Amino acid sequence: MTAVALNSWDMTRRWVLALWRQPWYVGVTLFQPVVWLLLFGALFKNVVQIPGFEGTSYKDFLAPGVVIMSAVFSAGWNGMGTIEDLDRGVMDRFLVAPVSRAPLIIGPLAQSAIVITIQSVIIVGLALAIGASFPGGVPGVIALIACAVLLGAATAAVSNAIALTARQEETLIGATNFLILPLTFLSGCFMQLSLAPGWIQTVGDYNPVNWAVAAGREAVSANADWAFVMARVGLLAALAIACVLLATRAFRSYQRSA
Amino acid sequence: MTYAIEAQGLEKTYPPSTKALDGLSLAVSEGTVFGLLGPNGAGKTTAVKVLTTLAHPDAGAARVAGIDVLADPKRVRRAIGVVGQKTGTAPELTGRENLELQGRFHGLRGRRLRPRVDELLERFGLTEAADRSVKTYSGGMVRKLDVAIGLIQQPPVLFLDEPTTGLDPEARAAMWDEIRRLRSEAALTILLTTHYLEEADHLADRLAIVDRGKVVAQGTPDELKAELEGDTVHVELATPQPNGRAHHALESLAQIRELRVADRELHARVENGAAALPAILAALGQAGLDVATATIARPSLDDVYLRYAGRSFAEAERASEPDVTEKGGNR
Numbered sequence: 001m002t003a004v005a006l007n008s009w010d011m012t013r014r015w016v017l018a019l020w021r022q023p024w025y026v027g028v029t030l031f032q033p034v035v036w037l038l039l040f041g042a043l044f045k046n047v048v049q050i051p052g053f054e055g056t057s058y059k060d061f062l063a064p065g066v067v068i069m070s071a072v073f074s075a076g077w078n079g080m081g082t083i084e085d086l087d088r089g090v091m092d093r094f095l096v097a098p099v100s101r102a103p104l105i106i107g108p109l110a111q112s113a114i115v116i117t118i119q120s121v122i123i124v125g126l127a128l129a130i131g132a133s134f135p136g137g138v139p140g141v142i143a144l145i146a147c148a149v150l151l152g153a154a155t156a157a158v159s160n161a162i163a164l165t166a167r168q169e170e171t172l173i174g175a176t177n178f179l180i181l182p183l184t185f186l187s188g189c190f191m192q193l194s195l196a197p198g199w200i201q202t203v204g205d206y207n208p209v210n211w212a213v214a215a216g217r218e219a220v221s222a223n224a225d226w227a228f229v230m231a232r233v234g235l236l237a238a239l240a241i242a243c244v245l246l247a248t249r250a251f252r253s254y255q256r257s258a
Numbered sequence: 259m260t261y262a263i264e265a266q267g268l269e270k271t272y273p274p275s276t277k278a279l280d281g282l283s284l285a286v287s288e289g290t291v292f293g294l295l296g297p298n299g300a301g302k303t304t305a306v307k308v309l310t311t312l313a314h315p316d317a318g319a320a321r322v323a324g325i326d327v328l329a330d331p332k333r334v335r336r337a338i339g340v341v342g343q344k345t346g347t348a349p350e351l352t353g354r355e356n357l358e359l360q361g362r363f364h365g366l367r368g369r370r371l372r373p374r375v376d377e378l379l380e381r382f383g384l385t386e387a388a389d390r391s392v393k394t395y396s397g398g399m400v401r402k403l404d405v406a407i408g409l410i411q412q413p414p415v416l417f418l419d420e421p422t423t424g425l426d427p428e429a430r431a432a433m434w435d436e437i438r439r440l441r442s443e444a445a446l447t448i449l450l451t452t453h454y455l456e457e458a459d460h461l462a463d464r465l466a467i468v469d470r471g472k473v474v475a476q477g478t479p480d481e482l483k484a485e486l487e488g489d490t491v492h493v494e495l496a497t498p499q500p501n502g503r504a505h506h507a508l509e510s511l512a513q514i515r516e517l518r519v520a521d522r523e524l525h526a527r528v529e530n531g532a533a534a535l536p537a538i539l540a541a542l543g544q545a546g547l548d549v550a551t552a553t554i555a556r557p558s559l560d561d562v563y564l565r566y567a568g569r570s571f572a573e574a575e576r577a578s579e580p581d582v583t584e585k586g587g588n589r
Binding site: 003006007010014017018021022085087088089090092093094095096097098099255256257258 | 272307310311312313314332335336338340342343344345346347348349350351355359360362363364365367391407
């Protein structure tokens with residue numbers, strides 16, 4: 001067990017170094033959410049005037065949405081590193097070394113979690129700077145980031161499972177866009193779902209992106225309903241575990257076909 | 259005699275119906291270099307994948323360093339170093355970091371890890387490049403780092419899967435020197451796969467010729483060559499021969515033990531090349547065939563391959579379909 005923990009740390013370190021040495025990637029990953037925040041903030045500013053919209057500031061509404069959306073987007077590409085490892089022979093070399101499979105999947109997920117945490121802090125900071133408020137305070141923001149990280153872990157695990165199964169960048173890019181864009185736009189990231197058509201609300205009930213954004217937004221609101229938040233966090237955690245198991249299975253199927 | 263590597267009747271079929279291993283068996287004595295020679299697609303890489311626990315065979319059994327590969331893959335992984343056909347180094351990490359990462363997988367840390375890493379960097383001439391990312395390395399340097407990583411925990415068994423494919427001549431010569439140095443380490447057993455005949459001839463103590471997923475001949479390079487007593491006469495005709503005329507002209511000659519004709523090329527195995535050549539040329543002349551060149555040679559591994567695989571090495575290379583598991587290379 002200690003070996004698994006130590007090797008998980010080794011792999012996390014490897015993936016963080018890998019990221020850190022791609023300054024362009026780091027820059028884009030951290031900068032893009034800022035663009036979303038400013039862009040959507042300006043584009044949908046008048047949404048608050050729609051009758052039935054709860055709240056008076058779209059910035060307040062949007063900030064948690066951008067945190068969640070950025071988490072899914074960056075986590076969706078997590079499998080790209082795995083495909084590179086497969087192409088280069090790094091994965092095969094890891095698989096013939098005495099390291100258990102867990103660290104091989106925990107490494108990229110931890111990298112994703114770290115990116116999401118930093119990204120989220122930057123978004124919250126910028127949102128505050130442009131005048132958004134988080135009445136839930138620090139505990140609320142921490143819960144919001146936890147939602148983002150859990151959703152990101154689930155997304156990153158699926159991304160790795162696809163990478164191990166398809167072993168092709170093109171397929172991963174296609175699958176990621178196919179899954180993530182609709183799930184994001186059919187969630188409450190930008191729009192209060194109670195104002196959307198009924199079928200979108202129904203989709204939202206089963207859409208993990210919406211679980212995360214609803215829970216995160218509730219957590220940062222004044223007088224948050226913590227029972228609701230914790231229930232959604234529980235759902236997201238269960239989903240993340242299921243997705244990690246799926247990724248582990250993908251490892252086995254990769255090895256069977258080797 | 260203890261064997262460091264034993265394989266018995268290994269079979270593996272990739273869907274839908276590519277039979278990569280078709281009953282491959284081999285035994286490698288401790289402390290020797292064993293060459294697995296064959297063209298692309300012969301099954302060498304699949305054999306290495308099975309022996310290194312990466313792939314599961316459909317049938318058969320294998321032991322590496324005395325450990326059952328199928329029953330106890332985890333222990334096998336501790337006992338082996340593997341240099342695959344592809345590099346296996348992470349490009350964004352430095353040479354040192356790559357070595358350290360693999361060392362940690364083997365449970366080496368801190369005071370036990372650092373000196374070992376330094377020692378290997380030194381030994382492979384990578385000390386200066388140690389703290390540069392592998393992205394900046396030349397092909398030869400990456401290959402050296404690969405071998406260094408394979409030796410990190412001082413394994414008793416090292417697998418080298420086509421270690422020189424894709425290297426320029428200079429880097430290849432350096433890799434050969436390195437393998438010769440490893441060979442002198444009594445405790446280390448090396449399984450080397452190659453599709454270069456001369457590489458197997460120079461480096462391997464014993465070798466097995468693999469064709470279509472099984473071992474077709476096995477022995478020391480000299481033994482294998484000695485089985486082909488006599489000489490090979492190689493004749494190249496000036497013009498492509500009409501159907502079987504050369505074959506017809508030569509088949510009655512008593513000196514010829516074995517004859518192969520392909521287009522303009524004739525290979526004849528004879529007891530005494532110098533004595534047989536005039537008769538061969540005369541017979542071809544009578545049949546109205548013009549000879550462009552004629553040479554006599556001692557048997558090479560190419561002839562051995564021809565004999566046991568029933569086709570020349572070059573033919574086998576051409577016949578092997580492009581294959582994702584085995585990178586194409588030029589001979």
